[in-house]
Amino acid sequence: xxxxxxxxxxxxxxxxxxxxxxxxxxxxxxxxxxxxxxxxxxxxxxxxxxxxxxxxxxxxxxxxxxxxxxxxxxxxxxxxxxxxxxxxxxxxxxxxxxxxxxxxxxxxxxxxxxxxxxxxxxxxxxxxxxxxxxxxxxxxxxxxxxxxxxxxxxxxxxxxxxxxxxxxxxxxxxxxxxxxxxxxxxxxxxxxxxxxxxxxxxxxxxxxxxxxxxxxxxxxxxxxxxxxxxxxxxxxxxxxxxxxxxxxxxxxxxxxxxxxxxxxxxxxxxxxxxxxxxxxxxxxxxxxxxxxxxxxxxxxxxxxxxxxxxxxxxxxxxx
Amino acid sequence: xxxxxxxxxxxxxxxxxxxxxxxxxxxxxxxxxxxxxxxxxxxxxxxxxxxxxxxxxxxxxxxxxxxxxxxxxxxxxxxxxxxxxxxxxxxxxxxxxxxxxxxxxxxxxxxxxxxxxxxxxxxxxxxxxxxxxxxxxxxxxxxxxxxxxxxxxxxxxxxxxxxxxxxxxxxxxxxxxxxxxxxxxxxxx
Numbered sequence: 001x002x003x004x005x006x007x008x009x010x011x012x013x014x015x016x017x018x019x020x021x022x023x024x025x026x027x028x029x030x031x032x033x034x035x036x037x038x039x040x041x042x043x044x045x046x047x048x049x050x051x052x053x054x055x056x057x058x059x060x061x062x063x064x065x066x067x068x069x070x071x072x073x074x075x076x077x078x079x080x081x082x083x084x085x086x087x088x089x090x091x092x093x094x095x096x097x098x099x100x101x102x103x104x105x106x107x108x109x110x111x112x113x114x115x116x117x118x119x120x121x122x123x124x125x126x127x128x129x130x131x132x133x134x135x136x137x138x139x140x141x142x143x144x145x146x147x148x149x150x151x152x153x154x155x156x157x158x159x160x161x162x163x164x165x166x167x168x169x170x171x172x173x174x175x176x177x178x179x180x181x182x183x184x185x186x187x188x189x190x191x192x193x194x195x196x197x198x199x200x201x202x203x204x205x206x207x208x209x210x211x212x213x214x215x216x217x218x219x220x221x222x223x224x225x226x227x228x229x230x231x232x233x234x235x236x237x238x239x240x241x242x243x244x245x246x247x248x249x250x251x252x253x254x255x256x257x258x259x260x261x262x263x264x265x266x267x268x269x270x271x272x273x274x275x276x277x278x279x280x281x282x283x284x285x286x287x288x289x290x291x292x293x294x295x296x297x298x299x300x301x302x303x304x305x306x307x308x309x310x311x312x313x314x315x316x317x318x319x
Numbered sequence: 320x321x322x323x324x325x326x327x328x329x330x331x332x333x334x335x336x337x338x339x340x341x342x343x344x345x346x347x348x349x350x351x352x353x354x355x356x357x358x359x360x361x362x363x364x365x366x367x368x369x370x371x372x373x374x375x376x377x378x379x380x381x382x383x384x385x386x387x388x389x390x391x392x393x394x395x396x397x398x399x400x401x402x403x404x405x406x407x408x409x410x411x412x413x414x415x416x417x418x419x420x421x422x423x424x425x426x427x428x429x430x431x432x433x434x435x436x437x438x439x440x441x442x443x444x445x446x447x448x449x450x451x452x453x454x455x456x457x458x459x460x461x462x463x464x465x466x467x468x469x470x471x472x473x474x475x476x477x478x479x480x481x482x483x484x485x486x487x488x489x490x491x492x493x494x495x496x497x498x499x500x501x502x503x504x505x506x507x508x
Contacts, residue, residue, distance in 0.1 A: 195450075214457065229351070232454075232458075233457045234454035237454075311446050311450065
């Protein structure tokens with residue numbers, strides 16, 4: 001797999017040109033929006049002046065002056081929104097495909113990318129990583145395909161549940177406020193595991209486990225919950241435990257892992273990535289950040305040795 | 320007076336709960352060892368069952384290794400005997416494991432055999448069984464540690480003494496198995 005030096009060369013040879021093109025479109029869109037803002041501001045000022053003059057001439061309307069100012073403001077706001085609603089369309093439409101899409105193809109050409117797709121909720125439930133059923137489940141940036149002998153898919157997901165806060169005021173009236181609580185936000189990675197097994201196995205950074213493994217460093221980061229002590233150790237070989245520790249240390253965040261036949265799941269919490277910046281300059285540092293996250297997610301296959309297929313479970317055939 | 324009886328009754332109930340808990344803990348840990356031992360037995364038998372298939376696959380190609388194959392067949396016949404004790408079974412199991420590995424390694428010298436799909440499948444199955452056996456041994460070691468700790472630490476050691484429970488013998492890996500394999504020697508033999 002490619003490394004940072006290869007990425008720097010790729011950026012220099014290909015990506016920089018694309019980023020410059022997008023930066024130009026972004027700049028134009030931002031300038032257009034600022035121009036519209038200036039025009040709207042000028043219109044608002046003129047309208048306010050008009051209102052002031054008119055209310056001076058018609059004293060009976062003097063008391064309603066503040067209402068007219070508010071109307072003027074709303075009209076200008078609506079006008080501004082309509083005029084600028086398509087400003088960034090081309091930029092937003094092209095941004096992810098041309099930046100994230102190209103970086104993914106650079107790292108692993110066999111993978112495909114859909115900026116609007118995300119891991120189905122069935123995988124979220126099946127993974128056994130999350131205890132709560134979400135009331136709202138969204139995501140983006142779906143990547144899928146084969147890395148060597150292993151089929152993978154991953155995307156950003158955001159699972160939330162709705163909560164209500166009921167309170168009673170001094171008059172005895174009940175008010176209910178609704179708000180959203182995040183259950184999980186980050187990357188969910190799914191791959192076809194390279195061994196056959198029957199029972200789920202959960203590795204959690206926080207919950208209590210029921211199995212103590214031989215590697216104390218492993219237990220710094222993971223508690224193990226497995227249904228069968230032999231199958232737990234068959235899945236968690238000494239080699240895989242070392243690799244999982246390495247995966248966690250690279251992430252610098254608590255990650256959760258589960259093995260549910262026939263998959264391995266990795267949940268990596270993070271804030272939303274790859275959103276096109278509208279008012280910030282596009283540069284190499286931003287692209288490098290994307291590269292590191294994608295390189296890590298795609299690299300899970302090599303880090304965990306999922307392409308090693310020396311047991312009876314062979315790689316799936318590519319149709 | 321009535322208050323004293325209530326206190327005594329509560330103390331009695333707490334005492335019974337503690338004793339029952341200690342008893343159950345020891346039983347559970349002992350049963351865990353039995354469960355792993357029986358699973359290990361099943362896996363060793365599974366490996367044994369691979370031998371006839373392995374021998375028939377390689378026999379026509381590896382005539383020079385006939386001695387090895389005969390030795391393996393003989394070990395298998397002894398291993399499936401029901402009268403075997405754990406130490407003898409462990410010793411036989413170690414020998415069979417080493418022989419099977421050396422036969423599979425020797426197959427590298429026979430190009431036609433090396434490409435055979437039957438051998439490839441056998442190798443994969445053998446790798447899987449070996450890894451499952453290794454996992455079972457690790458599980459056995461962990462369950463014996465937990466049991467022995469319970470037998471020695473306070474307060475379960477008191478209950479263990481009353482029940483006549485003693486420490487379980489550790490699973491021993493033979494000295495030869497601990498040393499790194501000499502691949503060149505295996506191939507030349």
